[in-house]
Amino acid sequence: DTAVSQTPKYLVTQMGNDKSIKCEQNLGHDTMYWYKQDSKKFLKIMFSYNNKELIINETVPNRFSPKSPDKAHLNLHINSLELGDSAVYFCASSHMHEQYFGPGTRLTVT
Amino acid sequence: AQTVTQSQPEMSVQEAETVTLSCTYDTSESNYYLFWYKQPPSRQMILVIRQEAYKQQNATENRFSVNFQKAAKSFSLKISDSQLGDTAMYFCAFMTPNTGNQFYFGTGTSLTVIP
Numbered sequence: 001d002t003a004v005s006q007t008p009k010y011l012v013t014q015m016g017n018d019k020s021i022k023c024e025q026n027l028g029h030d031t032m033y034w035y036k037q038d039s040k041k042f043l044k045i046m047f048s049y050n051n052k053e054l055i056i057n058e059t060v061p062n063r064f065s066p067k068s069p070d071k072a073h074l075n076l077h078i079n080s081l082e083l084g085d086s087a088v089y090f091c092a093s094s095h096m097h098e099q100y101f102g103p104g105t106r107l108t109v110t
Numbered sequence: 111a112q113t114v115t116q117s118q119p120e121m122s123v124q125e126a127e128t129v130t131l132s133c134t135y136d137t138s139e140s141n142y143y144l145f146w147y148k149q150p151p152s153r154q155m156i157l158v159i160r161q162e163a164y165k166q167q168n169a170t171e172n173r174f175s176v177n178f179q180k181a182a183k184s185f186s187l188k189i190s191d192s193q194l195g196d197t198a199m200y201f202c203a204f205m206t207p208n209t210g211n212q213f214y215f216g217t218g219t220s221l222t223v224i225p
Contacts, residue, residue: 031211033213040217041149041199041217041218041220042217042218043201043215043218045212045213045214045215048210048211048212050210050211053210055210055212088153090155092155092213094205094211094213097143097160097162097205097207097211098157098160099145099157099205099213100157101147101154101155103153103154104153104154104155106153
């Protein structure tokens with residue numbers, strides 16, 4: 001009964017490819033997020049999505065795009081992958097001022 | 111601007127001892143919530159403790175407690191009777207409902223519990 005799940009957990013791909021990471025939450029939460037954690041463990045918000053309102057961190061390249069088919073899912077699409085995109089990506093969801101994270105997806109771009 | 115500062119990149123503590131992790135934040139909002147998250151080597155982000163800014167009483171969860179000083183915008187985490195399983199990265203965070211439920215995280219403190 002995983003609360004926030006992500007697939008895949010590991011993703012290795014080459015530069016220039018397009019990839020997607022899926023996220024699903026079964027908590028009935030209203031808001032979902034994507035974070036990027038770099039090699040220094042800095043956690044950076046990329047997007048949040050609440051009731052069809054998308055809030056984008058302005059520093060995120062437009063190669064990254066979130067897509068939400070329904071309230072329980074927020075997938076992350078990345079086009080033209082670059083070496084600097086290598087990181088751990090976390091999906092999270094929140095309701096009533098508590099946020100819960102998925103297990104993370106380690107993306108390695110070679 | 112909403113910011114969180116964790117001034118201790120790394121800390122260590124002997125098993126069974128007590129350690130305090132520091133966190134300061136800055137916000138102009140009056141309504142907000144504060145959190146400590148733990149990230150062990152497994153990389154899972156785990157919510158440790160949460161504090162509502164409108165509550166004066168410090169939150170406690172078993173061996174974990176906070177010292178919340180609202181005027182000073184300080185939110186430290188105390189871990190008592192440290193255990194080897196407490197070895198992890200700890201992130202301080204706050205959330206402001208009035209800014210679209212955005213969460214703001216500090217840069218983390220890496221805690222090592224020494225046997």
